[in-house]
Amino acid sequence: MTRPLDCSEPADAAAIALSVDRRQATPLGVQLVRQLREMILSGRMAAGSRLPSSRALAVDLGVSRATVVDAFDQLVSEGYLEGRHGAGMFVPSGIPGHAMAVGSRGVPDRQAARSSVQARPEPQRPFQVGAWDASLLPLANWTRRFARVWRVPSVELTGSQHPFGLRDLRLAIARHLEAWRAISVGAERIVVTSGTVDATELVVGAALPDGGAALVEDPGYPSLRHALQRQGVTIVPVPVDADGFDVAQLGSTAGARLAIVTPSRQFPLGATLPLARRLALLEWARRSDGFVVEDDFDSEYRYAGTPLPALTSLDRDGRTIYVGSFSKTLLPALRLGFVVLPERLVPAAERHLRRRGQTASLMMQPVLADFMASGDFATHIRRTRRIYARRLDALMAAGVELEGLLVLRPATSGMHLVADIGDALADRLDDRSVAAIARAAGVVVSPLADHFAGPPTRNSVLLGFAGFGEARIRTAIRTLARALRRAG
Amino acid sequence: MTRPLDCSEPADAAAIALSVDRRQATPLGVQLVRQLREMILSGRMAAGSRLPSSRALAVDLGVSRATVVDAFDQLVSEGYLEGRHGAGMFVPSGIPGHAMAVGSRGVPDRQAARSSVQARPEPQRPFQVGAWDASLLPLANWTRRFARVWRVPSVELTGSQHPFGLRDLRLAIARHLEAWRAISVGAERIVVTSGTVDATELVVGAALPDGGAALVEDPGYPSLRHALQRQGVTIVPVPVDADGFDVAQLGSTAGARLAIVTPSRQFPLGATLPLARRLALLEWARRSDGFVVEDDFDSEYRYAGTPLPALTSLDRDGRTIYVGSFSKTLLPALRLGFVVLPERLVPAAERHLRRRGQTASLMMQPVLADFMASGDFATHIRRTRRIYARRLDALMAAGVELEGLLVLRPATSGMHLVADIGDALADRLDDRSVAAIARAAGVVVSPLADHFAGPPTRNSVLLGFAGFGEARIRTAIRTLARALRRAG
Numbered sequence: 023m024t025r026p027l028d029c030s031e032p033a034d035a036a037a038i039a040l041s042v043d044r045r046q047a048t049p050l051g052v053q054l055v056r057q058l059r060e061m062i063l064s065g066r067m068a069a070g071s072r073l074p075s076s077r078a079l080a081v082d083l084g085v086s087r088a089t090v091v092d093a094f095d096q097l098v099s100e101g102y103l104e105g106r107h108g109a110g111m112f113v114p115s116g117i118p119g120h121a122m123a124v125g126s127r128g129v130p131d132r133q134a135a136r137s138s139v140q141a142r143p144e145p146q147r148p149f150q151v152g153a154w155d156a157s158l159l160p161l162a163n164w165t166r167r168f169a170r171v172w173r174v175p176s177v178e179l180t181g182s183q184h185p186f187g188l189r190d191l192r193l194a195i196a197r198h199l200e201a202w203r204a205i206s207v208g209a210e211r212i213v214v215t216s217g218t219v220d221a222t223e224l225v226v227g228a229a230l231p232d233g234g235a236a237l238v239e240d241p242g243y244p245s246l247r248h249a250l251q252r253q254g255v256t257i258v259p260v261p262v263d264a265d266g267f268d269v270a271q272l273g274s275t276a277g278a279r280l281a282i283v284t285p286s287r288q289f290p291l292g293a294t295l296p297l298a299r300r301l302a303l304l305e306w307a308r309r310s311d312g313f314v315v316e317d318d319f320d321s322e323y324r325y326a327g328t329p330l331p332a333l334t335s336l337d338r339d340g341r342t343i344y345v346g347s348f349s350k351t352l353l354p355a356l357r358l359g360f361v362v363l364p365e366r367l368v369p370a371a372e373r374h375l376r377r378r379g380q381t382a383s384l385m386m387q388p389v390l391a392d393f394m395a396s397g398d399f400a401t402h403i404r405r406t407r408r409i410y411a412r413r414l415d416a417l418m419a420a421g422v423e424l425e426g427l428l429v430l431r432p433a434t435s436g437m438h439l440v441a442d443i444g445d446a447l448a449d450r451l452d453d454r455s456v457a458a459i460a461r462a463a464g465v466v467v468s469p470l471a472d473h474f475a476g477p478p479t480r481n482s483v484l485l486g487f488a489g490f491g492e493a494r495i496r497t498a499i500r501t502l503a504r505a506l507r508r509a510g
Numbered sequence: 511m512t513r514p515l516d517c518s519e520p521a522d523a524a525a526i527a528l529s530v531d532r533r534q535a536t537p538l539g540v541q542l543v544r545q546l547r548e549m550i551l552s553g554r555m556a557a558g559s560r561l562p563s564s565r566a567l568a569v570d571l572g573v574s575r576a577t578v579v580d581a582f583d584q585l586v587s588e589g590y591l592e593g594r595h596g597a598g599m600f601v602p603s604g605i606p607g608h609a610m611a612v613g614s615r616g617v618p619d620r621q622a623a624r625s626s627v628q629a630r631p632e633p634q635r636p637f638q639v640g641a642w643d644a645s646l647l648p649l650a651n652w653t654r655r656f657a658r659v660w661r662v663p664s665v666e667l668t669g670s671q672h673p674f675g676l677r678d679l680r681l682a683i684a685r686h687l688e689a690w691r692a693i694s695v696g697a698e699r700i701v702v703t704s705g706t707v708d709a710t711e712l713v714v715g716a717a718l719p720d721g722g723a724a725l726v727e728d729p730g731y732p733s734l735r736h737a738l739q740r741q742g743v744t745i746v747p748v749p750v751d752a753d754g755f756d757v758a759q760l761g762s763t764a765g766a767r768l769a770i771v772t773p774s775r776q777f778p779l780g781a782t783l784p785l786a787r788r789l790a791l792l793e794w795a796r797r798s799d800g801f802v803v804e805d806d807f808d809s810e811y812r813y814a815g816t817p818l819p820a821l822t823s824l825d826r827d828g829r830t831i832y833v834g835s836f837s838k839t840l841l842p843a844l845r846l847g848f849v850v851l852p853e854r855l856v857p858a859a860e861r862h863l864r865r866r867g868q869t870a871s872l873m874m875q876p877v878l879a880d881f882m883a884s885g886d887f888a889t890h891i892r893r894t895r896r897i898y899a900r901r902l903d904a905l906m907a908a909g910v911e912l913e914g915l916l917v918l919r920p921a922t923s924g925m926h927l928v929a930d931i932g933d934a935l936a937d938r939l940d941d942r943s944v945a946a947i948a949r950a951a952g953v954v955v956s957p958l959a960d961h962f963a964g965p966p967t968r969n970s971v972l973l974g975f976a977g978f979g980e981a982r983i984r985t986a987i988r989t990l991a992r993a994l995r996r997a998g
Contacts, residue, residue, distance in 0.1 A: 143669030181631030
């Protein structure tokens with residue numbers, strides 16, 4: 023029972039010495055997580071081992087399939103397992119057992135089972151996508167404004183709030199959109215949100231109250247797909263080509279009434295959607311009595327060339343919904359973003375929000391309104407844009423060390439770039455294995471595979487650069503190159 | 511076409527001179543809202559008039575039924591219409607046309623259609639349930655702490671956050687629960703939420719991932735019912751008697767695996783759930799492999815007698831989920847609350863939150879953690895408890911002026927009380943009409959009918975007292991008494 027299992031054929035529960043004890047107080051799922059973790063840490067399940075299917079394991083152990091799926095999911099989130107599309111669960115390849123043992127101190131007990139909850143936050147590591155650099159945030163500016171607006175709050179703050187959010191913030195957002203994105207809109211069409219989840223619920227609540235289908239980019243945001251599915255929306259993935267969302271597919275999408283796109287900079291691949299495609303999307307929305315959702319998540323960060331105005335600025339028929347965020351320009355933990363609605367959706371959005379209630383906190387809304395109205399927000403964006411441009415340059419320059427391992431694709435905008443797995447590795451390693459090797463060396467690269475709705479069509483990883491100083495970027499690239507070369 | 515319609519028989523669209531014009535740029539729903547608002551303001555539709563059904567109106571006008579339902583909903587939220595259970599839509603009785611005209615300045619145009627979005631916030635009015643008194647908030651204390659924690663943030667704040675929320679805040683909540691509610695729990699089972707919506711999604715995501723049925727108190731929170739239904743949970747309303755949730759109904763609820771209760775103080779009626787019923791609920795949860803959700807929304811505010819410990823403190827089998835909030839002890843706009851999970855639900859909750867993402871802002875979490883750990887939060891609760899007790903006394907004392915109109919029911923806890931419609935009015939007016947008369951006089955009372963899942967079984971209104979000073983309470987009672995006497 024203790025011989026290493028390194029074959030890629032799945033074993034049954036007995037073969038890998040799993041069992042559960044119903045007399046213990048410990049829940050069955052927790053028992054399962056501990057045993058599997060221990061087997062991986064001890065090397066009894068080697069890298070590349072394939073686990074029995076959740077269905078087979080549930081039958082073998084006499085537990086519900088949900089218990090097994092829960093246990094697998096937890097181990098995936100902890101990095102002990104990885105799912106491969108259509109092929110089941112594997113112990114990630116390329117990670118030596120001891121590397122993982124360091125993370126959990128090799129103690130597969132009650133504490134370890136809860137370690138991720140109890141642990142202190144870890145510093146953000148390069149090249150985590152969406153990481154933010156606290157040293158660049160205007161925190162002293164905010165604490166001054168916070169004291170000013172909240173010490174003796176005005177009736178604007180203490181009165182009954184409209185569910186669309188603080189009026190002053192909506193006015194400041196309107197002015198920002200006019201100046202930066204050529205969108206002319208009154209505050210009455212702007213809704214303050216607590217971020218992507220909230221925005222997606224609002225869009226669906228207002229535009230697809232009875233459910234239906236939505237076109238989403240593939241690859242795209244996994245969290246967007248999850249949020250839509252949770253609300254009963256059917257996902258129709260549309261392939262992304264070199265120019266972004268492939269509008270040629272619009273003909274065969276009968277029934278869909280929502281298309282969610284990232285025209286400024288396709289997430290995650292980076293294409294800017296050409297004007298002809300933007301117009302084709304608007305025409306599709308008009309024809310199908312639907313809406314185009316423009317997710318404009320980091321358009322402020324363009325380092326060369328002139329940005330295209332927002333797709334929303336082309337709309338003459340009230341067919342676009344614009345989704346903006348302060349997660350990239352400021353920090354994700356702020357949990358503030360906004361949605362610009364066409365006038366025809368305002369009543370439905372108000373009804374949705376009055377029924378559901380707000381999730382966006384009021385506390386930072388007047389601070390942000392003040393920060394934007396003073397001009398300091400625009401200054402902050404221009405300043406961080408210069409700094410991020412230098413960080414991108416540093417990453418591209420350091421990238422020569424990755425020759426043959428990763429091919430960094432040049433970018434002129436955004437906060438991350440795409441790197442294809444190079445010839446020295448591509449025949450042996452997929453993006454998830456590369457990510458696992460990097461993680462074991464203390465560097466984060468995000469597998470592109472995680473962003474596909476269907477089977478991945480490209481073997482690449484994402485590297486976020488905006489949150490890390492140039493010296494740290496160079497060091498991390500050196501570490502990454504060493505780890506990949508060893509594995510190659 | 512311009513004769514007043516004061517009959518209670520519904521007319522057809524032509525009879526009330528409604529029409530829509532498809533050539534106009536204005537959406538059909540907005541046209542409908544404007545025309546109906548104008549007819550009510552001008553007195554062409556008198557108080558008590560019944561509108562055609564949405565179905566009939568949609569057919570008459572050749573628009574979709576959803577357009578009509580949207581228009582009705584907007585007018586209900588603006589106070590121009592009210593729905594009566596099973597009887598359709600009515601112009602609220604007891605409101606003279608001019609009283610409403612003041613609110614919208616009698617301008618039924620494009621501006622008025624959006625007035626609720628564009629308007630500046632109005633001061634909170636007595637006796638709005640859930641109102642908060644800014645003068646009692648420790649705002650200077652918070653601004654000092656905000657500056658301290660955010661000027662040079664620690665790695666606790668700048669590092670990758672656990673989806674359960676800031677660790678320091680979870681530790682402070684654990685200590686608070688131990689001291690105030692006799693609940694012993696480690697921080698690893700506490701999740702910080704952005705409030706009721708977020709908490710409900712988490713509870714369902716963790717405890718009923720595949721949907722199912724939930725027992726809810728009737729009367730109870732309408733927003734809770736909506737939140738559950740939006741997530742595909744079937745609502746099973748359980749009647750509330752003088753002791754709260756009627757556990758005699760537990761036998762006939764086969765299939766339900768969640769019971770959501772307010773044992774400390776039933777919302778909205780105020781009963782404290784006796785120990786025997788608490789034990790019956792726990793036994794039901796054990797037997798049905800389900801969970802009891804204890805919504806403990808304002809238990810800190812008890813003005814007489816000894817509080818019962820939380821239901822959760824009786825739980826030996828990991829069958830309770832405790833939901834707490836800072837909306838009542840501090841302010842709703844903070845959008846921070848928390849959920850205490852049994853250990854067996856921790857992995858599923860973590861998975862739910864990693865997939866869905868956080869909606870709670872991080873910004874105030876360290877401020878609140880610091881405020882709690884310093885002891886200032888406990889001081890704040892004790893101080894506001896003394897003040898609210900005096901406000902409750904002032905309300906009960908002023909209440910004699912309402913003799914025959916409203917019968918205030920004594921309360922020893924909470925932030926609102928229940929008032930039954932008195933003999934002088936009860937034969938002519940229901941709670942919604944009383945609320946409409948009060949609103950026209952500038953006083954807010956909340957109809958109990960809005961809190962029932964089924965037909966209302968009691969003719970009462972709710973009066974929130976915690977958010978308003980004693981002088982204001984006395985003035986508002988005088989105004990209310992005058993308005994009701996005139997209508998009686």
